[in-house]
Amino acid sequence: MKSKAPKLYGIMAEFDNPTDLVTAARRTYEAGYRRINGYSPYPIEELSEAIGFHHTSLPLIVLIGGILGGLGGFFMQYWMEVIDYPLNVGGKPYNSWPAFIPITFECTILGAAFAAVLGMLALNKLPQPYHPVFNAPNFALATRDRFFLVIESNDPKFDHDRVTGFLQGFSPRDVADVEI
């Protein structure tokens, strides 16, 4: 399928303020481009909305992590104290469940927190040391004070000259090809 891999990753426009980037991203989405992405030095809620990215399954992953952590925590204690090594401590029942609650709670939090961190990294496909956008000129400023919009070459509507002209229309600081 990837017999003729595209040499071009996409075309990138560079802006120097968030408003221009969000406006451009919104217009680009409205113009029918879907394989687009914005890059900014800090999170901009309007930007992910503008590129049509609303949903993330992270909360569900965290919920599952928390449930598994909690069940794991409780039944670990249950199995150890009731089944594998029952020990009479001060005449308390083997299944003294109220005494198991603090650890169950901590395990819930631990499971959910690991799910949040690892889930976020996995969904973002990090760590990823190399990515084509790092080739773009000035992209090092994406972690300082510049804002970037990319239309990727695998977008169905992608056409090099049309996209370049389209991005020029937003009067960005610069429009550049990003190579793989």
Add this chain to the structure above:
Amino acid sequence: MADNQDKASIHVTTPVVGGDLTFGSVTDQISSIVLTRKTPIGWFIGFAISFALAQVLLMTITHLVFNGIGVFGTNQPVGWAMPIINFVWWIGIGHAGTLISAILLLLRQKWRTSINRFAEAMTLFAVACAGMYPVFHLGRPWLAYWLFPLPNTMGIWPQFRSPLMWDVFAVSTYATVSAMFWFIGLIPDFATLRDRAKSKPFRLIYGLLAMGWRGSARHWHRYEMAYLLLAGLATPLVLSVHTIVSFDFAIGIVPGWHATIFPPYFVAGAIYAGFAMVLFLTIPLRWFYGLKSFITMKHMHNMAKVMLATGLIVAYGYLMEAFFGWYSGNPFERYMIYNRMHGPYAGYYWALILCNGLTPQLLWFKRIRQNLLVLWLISIVVSIGMWLERFVIVVTSLHRDFLPSSWGMYQPSGWDWSMFVGTIGLFFALLFLFIRFLPMISIFEMRTILPEAEVDEA
């Protein structure tokens, strides 16, 4: 969109940082401390002193492991002494970091942004210091892994009905989640440092830590969600940790410990002590590194107010302890309170009331809250007061056992003190390293609160 306007009005009405900052200057000023500025001579002096003190900790631990915990003053009837006092003190200090980073995030308190990174670092290092005590107080610290439910050839398991086991899980979960929260918060800033670093090794190290972060909008979206969820998880966690620490006492049927006020009273005390430590550290730091436009008087004001509020809860706790003692009608409880106020350790009790009950009342006055020197001195007094509180709780309840024949006195040994001084050294040594090699203020979060961060789609 209504939400956006809401946010805009928050920005306009409460400028939490100096007005002339831009994306570029914020980035450059904070990253320059790590990357380009010459390391100040004061840093070397401070690090040398704290590193030397950290060696005292190593010496103490070596002596302790060779000779057993008899080198401490801990002995019957005071079987819990300096190690648990210091453990609770350090854990408590850590709590302000989580409060600032998680609870204030959920409450949308923008001012937290300037101090959260630093406070989280403080949390981690304080928890590391706290962890030393239970491990080395075991007597045979090489068996510390018995505390964890690991399969073993003896075929036994830990006893989960004990609050000490709850403590193991609470503290290790707390340390793990705090470390993850801190690291996640650092990833975008590692990317900033990677892109600014001039020397190759630094670029490589920060690049590895940044894991290829590139500020993609999709990444930010998930990142923000993860950060928010972690804050939501850390909030009940931090409350549970000191609650469980207080269970170490409250579950035991010892006069003065077996009280329902303990969990909230411990949590408030922890936040109180933690804010005192944050003030103690940030006041010199902002002066030394010229960070006055980042950490403004507003921050000092707010922290002083949090300290006052939690100080009042703690004072209420002291009042209730005395009331419970009297109202219980139990002669042992009554005697414990009487002995606490009039017995051989009465001096410690009244010093505690002076430090924690009366001194923070000065914070009612705006002029005091604006005077940084006085604020700094109050933060020291509160830190001492919180140490005294744990001393009073632990020692006065234990040294008069139920039978007068088993009464005794507690005297910390030199090794008790050297371990305490050593952990203070470790704490500061880690803080100095943190200040030198990591951005002590969250750069990307600072960018979000600048006026130019507003998206204004007319």
